[in-house]
């Protein structure tokens with residue numbers, strides 16, 4: 443082809459780019475919203491803070507700076523707005539708005555046919571109905587012994603070597619992982635008996651989390667998941683243990699699909715009890731692919747979130763002796779004889795432990811990333827008119843650190859949940875999101891936090907080891923919050939009281 447052809451092509455591309463830039467700045471329906479010009483013009487602005495600035499994971503930290511400059515609503519992409527006020531959060535995520543998940547963001551994980559991944563509200567609602575018995579409070583009360591048994595393993599393993607520090611990051615990811623796999627699948631991964639709780643899957647997951655934004659900006663997962671396993675592992679050895687878990691889940695699904703009676707051999711009801719035998723004529727058996735997607739979502743969604751909340755709560759308690767003492771005092775009275783199991787309903791009656799868990803959830807944020815939704819018809823969000831087709835979001839950390847709601851929002855104060863007027867704070871506690879896409883695992887997470895924290899404070903002595911709150915303070919956004927410093931550690935021994 444001739445040089446003039448290439449030249450013509452480059453000129454045409456240049457003209458189109460100029461027109462697009464001009465349109466996005468002056469004529470786009472969002473043109474009047476404040477924000478950096480570069481963000482209005484190109485998605486590369488967001489890409490830079492996800493992938494490059496300070497090594498990546500910086501968008502939420504940067505959004506704090508943008509809101510300080512531009513106010514409560516900022517245009518953070520050519521077609522995207524972020525809101526910082528709690529009232530805007532409620533407008534977006536409450537029931538009945540008709541807002542749907544933004545497909546590009548949610549498809550990156552390749553778990554499209556799951557409760558988490560379905561975009562279509564009907565498919566999503568059907569799946570949630572099918573899963574709900576196991577996630578309901580009733581289901582959890584019936585199966586609380588499954589959680590309790592795993593927690594006994596954790597406490598024994600943590601107190602076994604008082605002279606060697608325990609890596610709290612791995613210990614708490616291990617317990618959350620084992621509870622999820624035993625509760626939903628009747629299976630164990632074995633992470634509680636791995637030396638130092640450093641099961642290879644957890645070690646790999648801690649590294650793989652940093653690929654999160656790469657999957658969004660370079661959607662390679664669909665190709666990667668079709669490669670033969672040996673090629674995928676050769677490209678990234680960190681995927682090896684992920685693939686082993688996938689195979690374990692796939693093998694179990696294959697057995698149950700072949701023989702429904704095999705379910706009777708599992709000790710208790712698991713997700714396939716409900717997914718493979720729909721209780722309602724409107725529900726149909728999910729495909730093998732959809733069962734796989736659901737299984738993977740449950741394993742992933744249930745481990746890092748709970749593990750992180752446990753780390754944040756325990757570190758704050760150990761950093762503030764009055765909090766630690768108050769928890770112990772309350773538990774010592776409520777649970778004098780630790781040879782007798784304490785029931786979930788008994789933990790739930792403890793006011794200080796309950797307040798402590800709420801504060802741990804507030805300060806750990808759950809999912810840190812603002813969760814993008816598409817506005818399907820013109821609407822008002824936080825007092826601002828937003829046109830149909832816009833992508834909108836608000837991060838939970840903005841609600842949790844709102845100084846108008848929470849006095850001294852960055853200090854860890856369980857007492858705030860027990861003070862007069864505390865009931866008004868409840869609506870601003872949003873670690874599990876809100877509305878139709880609120881976390882389905884919320885009841886289970888609460889049950890885990892009660893039983894695990896209750897056991898840790900009643901049965902173990904802790905001393906922080908080579909860990910400071912500053913180390914732990916800085917967070918990065920990789921969908922879930924990632925603490926930038928070294929993993930926190932503690933010396934742990936059994937309590938003698």
Ligand code: HEM
Nearest residue numbers: 557558740743744747748808809873874875881882883887
């Ligand atoms: C402290 C613990 C937890 C926190 C803070 C948390 C937070 C969240 C949040 C914010 C969402 C909404 C995500 C979005 O809209 O993109 C979510 C969804 C979800 N979570 Fe959790 N989660 C926790 C524990 C769990 C557990 C234990 C499970 C159990 C397996 C679980 C399973 C799920 C599932 C399946 C979804 C998708 C729900 C849907 O879209 O209908 N989560 N979680």
